[in-house]
Amino acid sequence: MNGWSTLEGAAWSDCSPSPCSPPARRSLSTRPPRTPTTCRRKEPGVTLRTYDTRVPLTRICTLKPGQTPNVGKLVPAVDLRTAEDFAFEDNFVAHVLGNLTVPADGSYTFRLTSDDGSRLTIDGTTAIDNDGLHGVESADGTVALTAGHHSVFIEYFEAGGGQRLTLSWRPPGAEDFAVVPSSSTRSRCRPGPSPISARGTRSSSGGTRPARRTGDPRWMSRSSP
Ligand SMILES: [Ca+2]
Ligand SMILES: [Ca+2]
16 A cells, blocks of 8 residues: 554644543554655645544644644545545544646536535635535535646544545536546655645634534534435
8 A cells, every 4th residue: 555654642622612622632553653655756646644632623624734634645536435444533723735737728617515614625725615523525616727737725623423525627628527536646645854844834813613513504414425
């Protein structure tokens, strides 16, 4: 497997119930973290980084800069459905980083399916906002892309119950959505500490607002993939 992992680390959010929850340190292995040597070059696929925040989030929050992910690995595509896929069951944050290569100029429609909340950013601009505490929901966004490489960043959080994060697209001329294949992506991982601080500038206020469990349309699926 081309993936790599770091099994120790700490992560906490600035939108936890308390002003600053204690860091959730993991000791999943007695061995030192493995050096992600495969990330010295870009690999097909994307980088998944999971942060064990251990707080009941109800929306995407901003991690404190410089946090090392509890687990980092290369995945062939963003189609993650089990606790094993993410390495944690509940109450965690995950980030996906990669580069997307498109063959031609055109309008590309993306579909971000998640349980719970997620947000897709392409070239630094939000393309899909599917945030919030909810079951499996899909949200679409169309982006005009030029031929070549584009940065992709997905923020995701899982509170409880099922977990799901899938990125699909419908390129120009395609009739239906399909999971973005590894042949169209390249990882942006690199050795050493997480470069998460580069992405830690979004607003995070009110990250634990109460979620309405009755009559709240966010709890209702917009589609059933
Ligand atoms: Ca779960
Ligand atoms: Ca969930």
